[in-house]
Amino acid sequence: MMYNGGKIITGLIIFALIITAPFWLNIGQADEPPEISLDTPVINQLSEKECIESAEFMRSQHPQLLNDWRDQVVREGKTVYTSSSGKEYQISLDNTCLQCHSNRSEFCDACHAYTSVDPYCWDCHGGGIAK
Amino acid sequence: MMNRRDFLKIMASLGIGSALVLEGIDRIGTAADTIPGSKNLQAGHWGMVIDVSKFKTPEDIQRVAAACHKYHNVPEINDPQHEIKWIWQEDFEHTFAELESEYLSEKVKQMQFPVLCNHCENPACVRVCPTQATFKRPDGIVAMDYHRCIGCRYCMAACPYGARSFNFFDPRPYIEEINSAVPTRTKGVVEKCTFCMERLDKGQQPVCAEASGGAIIFGDLSDPDSPVRKVLRDNFFLRRKVELGTGPSVYYIIGGGGSNA
C-alpha cells in the first residue's frame, strides 16, 4: 500500500512538467537558422566557388579537420593538404581558410553563436581580419 | 542474477563495440592526405652565424629586431617585467658572462650583440615542459606548440639564456599593426624565436637574416658546403654558455670576415 499516493503522484507530474517546460514553451517556434554569408572580396573573385572539400563535409567536419591540421602543421611538419579532389592547399587557418572567409561575424560567428559554441581559435588566429 | 563471468563478457563486448565506433569516428575526420610541401627548405640541423662586426651601431641590431617583431606580431610592451622579446641586444658581459674579465678592453666591453633562442641541441626547455608544448623538430628547430602550452613557465626557469617571454595579458592591444599571415599569441602562453619555421616551409629565409644585409647567415650545419659551415671554417667563433652542455646552434663571429690577417 502507498501512503499519500495522491500527493506523490501529483508532485511527480508537476516535477515532470517543470523539467520539460523548455520543450513545451518552445513548441512550434523554431529559432531562425543562421544566415551564412559568402559575400567576401576573395570569394566573389573565384570563378568556381568551391571550398577545399564539399560544403557538407566542411559543415560537419571542419572542427575535426582543423584539429588534425593543427598537429600536422605544427608538430609533424606537413604543410600541404591534398583534398579528396586532388587539389593542394597550404595548411593554414590564417592563410587558407580566412583568406576567403574574411567575414568572421557573418560566417564563422553566425553559426557558432547559433550552436552556442565558443572556440578559442580566435585568441591567436584571425587577428588581422575584422571581428 | 548475473554471475561475474557473464558480467565481464558483456563489458568486454561493449568495450570492443565502442572501440570500433570510435575508430569509425576517427576515420571520418581525415578525408584526404597531408604531405610536406615541395617548397619547404629542409636541413639536417638549422643553424645561424652572427657576424657581430657587421652590426656597426646598436641601431643596426634594433632595426633587425624590429623587423622580426613586426613580422611575428610580437607586442611592444615597454615594461621590463612584462615585455616580450624574440631577438634583442645585450652587452658583452650579459652575452658571454663566463668570459668576463676586469682586463677586457673598453672596446669589447662596449660591444653589443644580438641574442635570441639558441635552438639548442640539448634544449633544457624541452626536457622540463610537462605537455611537450615545446619540442625539438628533426631539423634541430626548438618549436613551440602554443595550443598545448599551459603557462607553467618551467621552460623559462630552465632556459639559461632568458630566451623565453611570458604573456601576462592579451598581447594584441600592444601590436601596432597585426600581420594577418601570422597568428598572434594569447594570454597565458610562453613565446620565443621560432627560427622562422613557417617561412622556411615556404622556401624563405628568416626575417632577421634577410633584414641584416649579410650580418646574419642562416643555413644547414649538417651540410659541409652550406654558407654557415663556410663562415665557421674561415673564422674563429663563440657560442653562448657552451660549458652548460646545451649545444647552442647560434654562433658568433667577432672579428669580421678575415680582411686583415
Ligand code: SF4
Ligand atoms: S636557448 Fe633556451 S629556449 Fe632556446 S632552445 Fe635553448 S634552452 Fe630552449
Ligand code: SF4
Ligand atoms: S610554459 Fe608552456 S612551453 Fe613552457 S614548460 Fe610550461 S607548458 Fe611547456
